[in-house]
Amino acid sequence: MPTGKSSLPAAILFAGALLLSACDEAPKTENSPPPAPKISVAKPVVKKIIETDVFTGRFEAKEDVELRARVAGYLQEIHFKDGELVEAGDLLFTIDQKQFQAELENAQSSVEVAQSRLDLTKEEFERGQKLRTSGTIAASVQDQRRQEFLAAQAELAGATARLRTAQLNLGYTKIYSPVKGRIGRNLISIGNLVQANSTVLASIVSLDPIYFYFDVDERSYLAYSRLGRNGTRPSGRLTPYEVKIQLTDEDEPKHTGNLDFVNNRIDNATGTMRGRAIVTNTDLFLQPGLFGRISIPGSNEYEGVLVPDQAVGTDQNRRIVFVVGEKNVLTPTVIRPGPRIDGYRVVRTGLKGDETIVVNGLARVRPGMTIDPQVQELPPVAAKD
Numbered sequence: 001m002p003t004g005k006s007s008l009p010a011a012i013l014f015a016g017a018l019l020l021s022a023c024d025e026a027p028k029t030e031n032s033p034p035p036a037p038k039i040s041v042a043k044p045v046v047k048k049i050i051e052t053d054v055f056t057g058r059f060e061a062k063e064d065v066e067l068r069a070r071v072a073g074y075l076q077e078i079h080f081k082d083g084e085l086v087e088a089g090d091l092l093f094t095i096d097q098k099q100f101q102a103e104l105e106n107a108q109s110s111v112e113v114a115q116s117r118l119d120l121t122k123e124e125f126e127r128g129q130k131l132r133t134s135g136t137i138a139a140s141v142q143d144q145r146r147q148e149f150l151a152a153q154a155e156l157a158g159a160t161a162r163l164r165t166a167q168l169n170l171g172y173t174k175i176y177s178p179v180k181g182r183i184g185r186n187l188i189s190i191g192n193l194v195q196a197n198s199t200v201l202a203s204i205v206s207l208d209p210i211y212f213y214f215d216v217d218e219r220s221y222l223a224y225s226r227l228g229r230n231g232t233r234p235s236g237r238l239t240p241y242e243v244k245i246q247l248t249d250e251d252e253p254k255h256t257g258n259l260d261f262v263n264n265r266i267d268n269a270t271g272t273m274r275g276r277a278i279v280t281n282t283d284l285f286l287q288p289g290l291f292g293r294i295s296i297p298g299s300n301e302y303e304g305v306l307v308p309d310q311a312v313g314t315d316q317n318r319r320i321v322f323v324v325g326e327k328n329v330l331t332p333t334v335i336r337p338g339p340r341i342d343g344y345r346v347v348r349t350g351l352k353g354d355e356t357i358v359v360n361g362l363a364r365v366r367p368g369m370t371i372d373p374q375v376q377e378l379p380p381v382a383a384k385d
């Protein structure tokens with residue numbers, strides 16, 4: 001029994017010692033620094049690129065024709081269905097021909113009469129020439145025969161011209177398609193009077209190839225002009241740059257064309273320069289009036305530095321990225337961003353391309369912060385969202 005009593009105080013002393021030791025260690029745990037946060041970092045993508053600028057515009061038909069008759073008359077036939085594709089030379093309308101056929105026959109008769117009179121006056125003139133050498137007829141008589149012969153020639157020429165006019169007018173009663181394309185609805189019904197050179201019968205727009213018109217702001221135009229003058233980017237007037245066009249329901253440009261026209265003056269009202277691209281449209285998918293966004297080359301090819309958009313932060317009116325320095329300490333670096341290429345943002349100034357930057361989690365970092373870098377490798381082309 002004495003042995004049990006002596007062990008109880010010893011146990012109490014041991015428990016107290018452990019409690020005091022725990023109390024001494026608790027403050028040390030509270031004052032220890034937290035571990036550095038794990039942040040995704042990577043080196044920028046460095047590769048050959050061509051900067052592009054994006055402008056808005058619309059598709060327009062290369063040929064847009066309003067059909068009008070060249071003679072007046074009543075519409076007799078319509079030879080097409082509204083909205084169908086037509087070929088150049090297809091017959092589209094017929095105007096009543098009876099009046100023009102009668103005028104043609106009358107003109108043919110006039111030619112025959114004039115030809116007969118010319119033959120008679122020619123014979124008389126030639127006979128008079130022979131008689132005049134022998135002195136059988138007076139000079140005045142021969143002069144009169146000569147005048148009648150010349151008048152008959154002129155009369156035949158006039159009758160022939162009227163015949164050609166009648167032939168043309170009869171031909172104008174049939175109206176053919178001047179271009180290949182899609183015709184709209186007929187704007188006048190059979191039996192209505194068609195006025196010459198006035199009444200619009202229908203319209204036709206060509207579809208392949210098709211134009212895309214767009215406007216370039218004055219600042220961009222001046223930049224292109226200076227690059228052209230310096231020889232770093234040839235003028236669009238001289239070089240048919242390849243362009244890409246994106247429709248409103250597309251995630252990326254899918255239609256390719258070539259720049260083929262730049263206007264000769266800045267528009268005073270809008271302060272823009274009008275440009276045009278020509279686009280192949282073999283499947284006739286693109287239609288006049290469609291809205292689109294055109295990407296045109298804004299530079300020659302050069303080695304560019306590209307970073308993800310999520311790596312770019314904002315500091316008031318500046319754009320910054322966080323560069324990982326010695327001992328994994330972050331330093332903000334001001335950059336001048338450019339356009340997006342291959343899913344990345346072009347960095348025009350501020351980075352050389354050999355730095356390591358934060359590519360994700362900007363909301364968790366601040367200048368001077370120490371991080372635990374999680375190194376990644378960015379692919380040459382960013383994955384689509």
